[in-house]
Amino acid sequence: MDGPRCRPTLAACFNPRELMQIPLQSSKTIRSFAAAFGLFVAGASAQADLDTATLERIRDAAMSSDYAWQRLADLSDKIGPRLSGSRGAEAAVVQVSQAMRNAGLDVRLQPVKVPHWVRGAEQAELVDYAGRPEGITQPLHLSTLGASVATPAKGIVAVVLFVRSLAELEGRAAEVPGKIVLINMPFDQNLADNGQAGTAYSQAGEARFKGPAVAARLGAAAVLVRSVGGANYRLPHTGNTSWDADGPKIPAAALAAEDAMLIERLSAQGPVKLRLLLTPKTLPDADSHNVLADLRGREKPDEVVIVSGHLDSWDLGTGAVDDGIGVASSMGALQVLQSLGIRPRRSVRMVAWMNEENGGRGGVAYQAEAKPRIETQIAAIESDFGLSGPLGFSGSINATQLKRLEAVGRVLRTIGAGVMETRAGNAGADIAPLQALGVPGFAPIVDGRHYFDLHHTAADTLDKVDPLALRRQTAVLAVLAYALAEMNEPLERVPAP
Amino acid sequence: MDGPRCRPTLAACFNPRELMQIPLQSSKTIRSFAAAFGLFVAGASAQADLDTATLERIRDAAMSSDYAWQRLADLSDKIGPRLSGSRGAEAAVVQVSQAMRNAGLDVRLQPVKVPHWVRGAEQAELVDYAGRPEGITQPLHLSTLGASVATPAKGIVAVVLFVRSLAELEGRAAEVPGKIVLINMPFDQNLADNGQAGTAYSQAGEARFKGPAVAARLGAAAVLVRSVGGANYRLPHTGNTSWDADGPKIPAAALAAEDAMLIERLSAQGPVKLRLLLTPKTLPDADSHNVLADLRGREKPDEVVIVSGHLDSWDLGTGAVDDGIGVASSMGALQVLQSLGIRPRRSVRMVAWMNEENGGRGGVAYQAEAKPRIETQIAAIESDFGLSGPLGFSGSINATQLKRLEAVGRVLRTIGAGVMETRAGNAGADIAPLQALGVPGFAPIVDGRHYFDLHHTAADTLDKVDPLALRRQTAVLAVLAYALAEMNEPLERVPAP
Structure with a gap:
């Protein structure tokens, strides 16, 4: 991750007491909330559109898969540095799109012109x-x-x-x-x-x-x-x-x-x-791409939930932490759903953003294309703060909306990732342009105490990543993305941060 | 420090329980020991030749002085890397000898031919x-x-x-x-x-x-x-x-x-x-020097207790830890005695060894000169393991001999450095040649758990040194060196490790 604009929302990263503070609402309470706020309630509570058994299947499949780890190793060990405009960045576009195709997903490369700065x-x-x-x-x-x-x-x-x-x-x-x-x-x-x-x-x-x-x-x-x-x-x-x-x-x-x-x-x-x-040299802007991989929804394929990380990295390390983790766990989230044969109501889209580190052009390009039909962008998740943890997730939504995801927190709690928080501000630099148009933004909650030990250094390498934590993070992204894509009614739009 | 030969004796570095285990012998017990081993006992016990009030004065002066810190800053900030044969190494010889002369000590440069390897x-x-x-x-x-x-x-x-x-x-x-x-x-x-x-x-x-x-x-x-x-x-x-x-x-x-x-x-x-x-290049051997600075003893100036560290360092960092600490605290030990006007029975000699890191020539050259009258070399202390702590000191002497230093441990205990241990093997790479001829060797006991985080890297810099710990280390060296130089009878010779 980079840039000041995404910082405030990622600030508070670890508070063990939070683990004790998640309000577990009964169905009755949920129903009351839903009624009070005039939400659409299909038959029973807003929870009814999320089937716990399915959420658990997704969680368990993610926790028993090394798919994300293999993708992370491919990205950071075999390509390494991936600064925008570099050969590494382009190799990453090819590698990730090929892997997603191999996993049976619909892949599209979205053109992005990127700065091309060379150390x-x-x-x-x-x-x-x-x-x-x-x-x-x-x-x-x-x-x-x-x-x-x-x-x-x-x-x-x-x-x-x-x-x-x-x-x-x-x-x-x-x-x-x-x-x-x-x-x-x-x-x-x-x-x-x-x-x-x-x-x-x-x-x-x-x-x-x-x-x-x-x-x-x-x-x-x-x-x-x-x-x-x-x-x-x-x-x-x-x-x-x-x-x-x-x-x-x-x-x-x-x-x-x-x-x-x-x-x-x-x-x-x-x-x-x-x-x-x-x-250093600044060369002419280069052609590059966001990588988009879709798991098409069964009812509303045009409506999209994004799960994402950024594909570019700084040039000193191999970008395993910043942000190979985000890309690999997002790829893993889609692969888990695909391998289980699960098709949620809406589409889930993996985005590997290009150029978060020195320009943010990928997020801007995506927004420009999405803007005319922004209502189809249901929610966007970005992982870009490493993964010590994760403890759960936060969303730029209000407490009432957050409660609609209670089943997600409950299912993730068994893997130590049940914290659900509402946080104002942008949830990630690449999804900030979508959030500016009202799209709810989400991020995993991680322990960031030592994230900046490695951040943007040569020491950002694969050995810093705990394979078990990567499985947990993949589970968080997969369960949350599925839930957001499956809910009968989408979350409310959110005022721009 | 470098090389395998000095490792075993410096291995065990931190055991808080040791703080509880120092046997405090009564004067009577000390007298019995002395009698049993046929030591010279002047009037009362072997302790009688060490005046506690003087030991305390030395300790307290070291604890309130920033002299060692200033010398460490001079060495690591103003010269930096000091690999044998380099300009830095020669500047260090000049700087340290000048500082010791300024402190009123007798300085001598002992010629050493050193390897001259250049990265x-x-x-x-x-x-x-x-x-x-x-x-x-x-x-x-x-x-x-x-x-x-x-x-x-x-x-x-x-x-x-x-x-x-x-x-x-x-x-x-x-x-x-x-x-x-x-x-x-x-x-x-x-x-x-x-x-x-x-x-x-x-x-x-x-x-x-x-x-x-x-x-x-x-x-x-x-x-x-x-x-x-x-x-x-x-x-x-x-x-x-x-x-x-x-x-x-x-x-x-x-x-x-x-x-x-x-x-x-x-x-x-x-x-x-x-x-x-x-x-890299290996150039012809270069001329260099050990720096010797003497505080002349009042009764037996030809008998010498060495307190030392090595002046050369690796070329990546500024050698503040390895081994600026050893040199600066040794300089500080002499300056404390000098500033208090204390002249122990024998001479105390600060040695800043040249070429510990890639040859060990300084220790060999000193031994060669000292060998014909090796009996004048009473004891040698070397500090070359950083200074987290120090918790006290160890010596290559037996338990009986160690007890003769009981007053030292007692006086240092008030600054958290009262551990006294007998340890087999070499106490330091540069004094190993003296130990091979029977000279008792001593080293501060430090917490080495993170010493090798920095060892021989670019990150060996002044900011890693705690000024308070440096004062404590100076106190340990000063009190111990004084005691060894003041005892009526020298410690027994020790079989070569």
Whole structure:
């Protein structure tokens, strides 16, 4: 996952007490709710359109299948990095569409024009500072930010302006011209440890999301942001930045936390000078695709419930966690339904989104096509926060609507994933454009405390994924998607977040 | 620290129960022991030659000083990497000797000829494997091993032979010629978590210590070992390897754990081919030095107690933990005594050893000089296992001798460092040559469970060091060194480990 816009809804990730707090409504209570809110109630309660035995069959099939794991291994081990525009991204489109066809699903490739940014060399070293012995330079560990421009071929040598916030940067505008700005906003692991990993990411991420544009406008020669992440193993966490529409662009990179701290200490003793060389390229936009695979509904095939993850990844790791998990468990959800011969009332559509990481073009392209008949888009699920857990799911729906899914929570509870929450805001970056048009959005609830240890780093690899958790996540997606597609009446539309 | 020979003695690192088990002997008991063993007892017990009030003054001064922290920051922040033969190593010799002179100590540089190995480019990528989409290659993360030779300038492309042990490698000798051998011996973090980090290192480290020589003898084109370390953030842990005296040499590198696991998974499906480029150089041996700084004893200045760490470090990180901590806390120990105006009976000598990491030449050079009058070397302390804790100290002495230091344990107990243990074997790689001649060896007892997360990686940086723990460690070294130098009669000599 990437970008600030999807953070707030993914913020609270783990609260064991929640497990104790799920209200289990009796059928009678459900009926009363339904009556009070004037919902369509077919014969008995709103639950009646969900057959518990079927939900259980789906859950159990997902829990005993290694299909999703195999797809995840294919994606992350055999292709690896999949940044938009790369060979890996295109190989992933081919691999996933072929696998879904092999599973007997209707596959369609939806064209998306994507940014095509390519990382180049990236080197930096401290070349002067107070107390430096003659001839000593020190290497720094960094990763170029997506959308960064290159330095001159010889690199830049400049003094560092060390700041702790964008406000401080603005306040020291007069000092910025010609400097290499370092914005040191540490990731708040305490906050993450208390279940607010998304908020910690939003807070520290501000440096990356907005800092380069501000530094460029103020005349900086280049900009470094402290790596946005929660584990300090001198790991640079990459990610995209964005520029003001008509603003200047400068070289921009994420610096390992250790190196930001080193420069902080040295800066306290005198001017620090460094040499920076970055050679990324922005090529013309490339042709790519969202992969759509449909399990056609038995009664209303034109009405669609989406279950999804994003197919592109950053280029440093193999994208097993961000977001191979989302793609593989979504593929698994469809394959489970297909293998059981279950056809819900409406269609269930697996979407492997392209370009979540550095553009969000896949979600926008899908919305543009869907907009004229947006009423056919019943609900959208996106998994893009790893999978430690999952503990259940959240939806951008009100409590009354959530209660209509009570059978889902009850069936998932036996695998430790019975938490059901209503959460305002976007449930995922790729489905945000649909949510903006009133489509209810859903996401698995995961333990995100250590998600940002790996996020956007080289260490995002298959070994970080627990196969059992992947089965559980597949079960959550399959049961929820089936329920949303099976309900007699769709969920109510939701005001745009 | 490095090399297998010092591991066994540093293995058991953390056992909270030990804190409860220190026998506190009464003066009477001490006297009985002393009498039974025919020790010199001046008037009262053997304890009488250690004045508790002085030990406490030393402890308290160390606990309230940031001198060691400043030296550690100087060493790791201002110089950084200090591999033998490098500019950093020589700058460290100058910096440390100057600081010790500034502190009023007698400084001497002891010449040492050191290996001069220089890391070059290091790149590897998977170029073929079952299921690889056309055009896809995948980068691997690795670090060249010290003493490795270079590949041809274009690199090597060869099939991987994946083995799990040296025994398997020997057993598959016929398959080795022309292959790139990968020896996948994971670091046993469970063992480390149970207080046996040194043993875990010895076990997994066998691949690095011996594997390359075996693979070379069997005709391998190159050899990769799974990175020896306990945290998986795609961090390559470097380190030295050694060749058979007249055996062949081949390119050798440590592969990040994730990449070793990836190759394991892919190898199960078919042949894996990779490209490897390493361009290290071995230059002629370089001139370097051990730094010796003496606080001259008031009665027997020719008799010496050593307190030490090693000055060289690996080249990836800044060597704050391995072994800036040892050097800085040893410097701190002398500075504390000097600042208090305390002159123990014998001399206390700070030694900053050169070349522990890839040769051990510093310890050998010191021994060669000391050997003719080895009886003047009373005891040697080495700190080279980080400093989480420290909980106290261990010595290569018997229980009876250990009891003569009871006052030390009692005084250190108030800062949580009162554990005293007798441990067989070498207490440190640099003092091992002295121990071989009967000199008692000592080391702080630390919690090593996460030492190998950082060991020999780029992440070995100052931010990993807790300033309070560094004060505690300085206190341990200062109090212990003073006690050993002050005792009326030296400790008994110890049979070589």
